[in-house]
Amino acid sequence: MDIRGYIERAVRELGAEVPFVELEVPRVAEHGDLSTPVAMVLAGRLRRPPREIAEEMASMLRAESPFERVDVAGPGFINFTFRRGFLYEGLRNLLGDPARCLRRDLGGGQKVQVEFVSANPTGPLHLGHGRGAAVGAALSNLLARAGYEVEREFYINDAGRQVRLLGESIFARYKELLGVACRFPEEGYRGGYVVEIARQLLGEAGDRFRDAGFEGEAAEYFVRFGVGRMLGVMKEDLGGFGVEFDRWQSEKALYDEGLVRRCLDELREKGMLYEREGALWFRATEFGDDKDRVVIKSDGSHTYFASDIAYHWYKIQRGFDELIDVWGADHHGYVPRIKAVIRALGHPEERLSVLLVQIVTLLRGGKPVQMSKRSGEFVTLREVTEEVGADTTKFIFLTRSHDSHLEFDIETAKKESSENPVYYVQYAYARINSIFRKARQQGVEPGGAVDLGCLKEEAEAGLIKKLLFYPLMFEGAVRAREPHRVTFYLQELAGLFHPYYNTHRVLGLDPSLTLARLALCEAVKRVLEEGLSILGVTLPERM
């Protein structure tokens, strides 16, 4: 359906132009199936009364085939009511080629990289990482269905102080296991997993580091071993959560392969670095940041920012048209400086967008769960996945806008499991499958020459319209980079299907009616599949 096209044509015939024809599904049935306020937008531009414009457009649009009625109402809304035949045609198209009907090429093959999670490999993933994972993965899926070529990347902070501290913590535990006295590093990681890694290391390396200090080869070994293990754990946890990446970029590799050096050289040549007080600074203030930033400290070591500059430089070199960084909102202060980098490198800052995912407050039975990474007391993503389930957890994350603070109560998420929204949607899918199983048992073969005209019920028209409006939601979600809109749509669709299921039978009716209803069920199933797969939520054949 291209209702928007008809309206745009009418706008052009008025000799006007509008950046975007807004379409909305009216809340009230009397306002038709679809509505546009475009005449009111045009009123200002054309200096004419909105209702007059609306009337003129309506009379043009009435000639178009999809519409049963085109009415002007209120201050200048144009309300459309579809012909049944238009709905049937749309349903038929949807069944004929679901992917073509449900996906839209909005990206035109542009290359987009979505970087998300990127947690320090110094401890297990916590629930906040899970939110980033759910959002990043869903956004990637969404864009991939919108004609973007998407790469999902995890950036590994395996250089610098934090991983060194991890190695040192493992080192201390290793010595303890060998019964050798060793001071535990002041800011070391005290979680039990560190002891576990030390035990594994002992199994592999034996006691050959018994008398070593934490330096040179020993330090390197402990760090590499620890990072390797932590990465393994994180990959496992993400796998258990149902999130996969296309690529893992090591920060250390950026140094080892000389990318940091080359990038800094380039900035230096452009005059964007300067020395002061023994350190090397980036002129961030010239690109909108409020302070200049150190890239090489006076002790000669690089800041985290140095490799981050190189990382983004490298991303752009790899040919991405757009970069999306999904960050925890606690890093928001970092946005201006990384945007400054993009501009300093000679690119429009829109090339990078940073999606800030707000903090998750973890509750158990209404009480906040204290978390501290240092002490090692925190609830991990793995624990929540096991206790609550990946589908429920993802669905909760994706039922909120990414920038809204989120309270996640483990008890509630579990307790409500039987009435959890995710099951509501999945159950609709399972019920449809059940119908098809039953149909096969009865020897009813779906498909073939179906007379969709048998679908005369209001509930059926409502369902078909909802299906045909999927692209409207989809385009909005892509444009706004908001996967949670998909979640809400799916709940609404399931909310139409369940009552329909309860009041209308599918099987055992007049054969042509049964076939038509099976076709409708098939279409609902396809859309549920499409939507849930964007969210990364599984599709149960039965429940």
Added chain:
RNA sequence: GCGCCUGUAGCUCAGCAGGACAGAGCAACUGACUUCUAAUCAGUGGGUCGGGGGUUCGAAUCCUCCCAGGCGCGCCA
């Protein structure tokens, strides 16, 4: 002190590029399982959209001030 995010029903949250009478789920209360799965359905009640100004034909949405909560403001990562 400065900056960013948030404030909508008892609770958790939507509200799509400013549009028509503000929505959903949960919780509460009434009802519906010999019929394709009751993880469902039908119904009832529930709101000064934090507050004040402003822009507009029209504001939960944009601007501004104030209040409340969260998060940031390192030669840490």
